[in-house]
Amino acid sequence: MTAPLTPPPPNDDSWQAPPPPGPADGTAGDPGLRAEARDGALVMVAVAALGVALGLLWLWLAPRVPLISDGKAVFLKNTEGEAAVGADSVFALLGIGFGVVSAAAVYWYRRRGGIVLVVGLALGGALGSLLAWRVGVWWGPTADVVAHAKEVGKGVTFDAPLKLGAKGMLLAWPLAAMLTHLTLTAFFTPKDPDPAPALPPWDAPPTS
Numbered sequence: 001m002t003a004p005l006t007p008p009p010p011n012d013d014s015w016q017a018p019p020p021p022g023p024a025d026g027t028a029g030d031p032g033l034r035a036e037a038r039d040g041a042l043v044m045v046a047v048a049a050l051g052v053a054l055g056l057l058w059l060w061l062a063p064r065v066p067l068i069s070d071g072k073a074v075f076l077k078n079t080e081g082e083a084a085v086g087a088d089s090v091f092a093l094l095g096i097g098f099g100v101v102s103a104a105a106v107y108w109y110r111r112r113g114g115i116v117l118v119v120g121l122a123l124g125g126a127l128g129s130l131l132a133w134r135v136g137v138w139w140g141p142t143a144d145v146v147a148h149a150k151e152v153g154k155g156v157t158f159d160a161p162l163k164l165g166a167k168g169m170l171l172a173w174p175l176a177a178m179l180t181h182l183t184l185t186a187f188f189t190p191k192d193p194d195p196a197p198a199l200p201p202w203d204a205p206p207t208s
Contacts, residue, residue: 039110040120047102047124047177054098054128054173055135058162061094062087062136065160069149077157087162091133092169099125099176107184118181125174133170136162 063086066077103121110117140162142148152158164170 036114036116040114040116043106043117043120044124044127047106047121048127048131050098050102051128051131052135054094054132055139057094058087058091058132058136059140062090062162066157067145067149067160068157069152069154071154074145074149085165088164088166088169091136091164092172095125095129095132095169095172096176098128099173099178100180102173103177103180104184107181107188111189118178121177121181122174125177126170129170129173133164136164 065087067074068077102125106117106121137143141159143161145160148158
């Protein structure tokens with residue numbers, strides 16, 4: 001008569017199922033990635049909010065386009081003027097300045113690079129440019145030129161609405177921010193030390 005076979009103990013490793021994957025097994029639970037995503041979102045919001053300041057500066061510094069009415073139609077007072085083109089140039093220069101300053105401030109605050117910060121700067125700069133454009137148009141001279149001409153009267157000079165003729169100027173801020181941050185990262189971020197060369201094992205035969 002033989003003894004009955006006993007099942008393996010429940011804590012035998014060969015019979016245990018693999019543990020379910022936890023948060024540490026995936027990138028979604030990586031605290032480092034979560035912190036970078038949070039920093040990128042904060043950078044985007046903070047940079048975009050600066051668009052109000054850019055819009056006010058654009059409204060203040062952009063050259064005016066003078067108009068005049070003869071009672072029947074509205075005309076440019078100075079047909080040879082380049083004020084409309086000047087408004088685009090001022091917006092682009094201000095956007096480049098805001099891009100450089102915002103990127104330098106973010107790098108000084110974080111003291112490191114990272115694709116998430118660059119994306120946050122680019123998105124924030126794009127949103128800030130859009131906000132600046134709308135702020136300048138909203139708070140500038142009225143867009144109803146005919147009503148404005150009737151209000152000021154015949155032969156009286158008044159300002160045309162502020163416009164951004166070349167919409168590509170909206171990219172000046174995000175492009176300047178990305179280039180500035182990448183340049184600062186390349187020149188001032190400490191590089192990782194090179195790995196030490198692998199040494200042959202002591203029992204390896206000498207090479208001829």
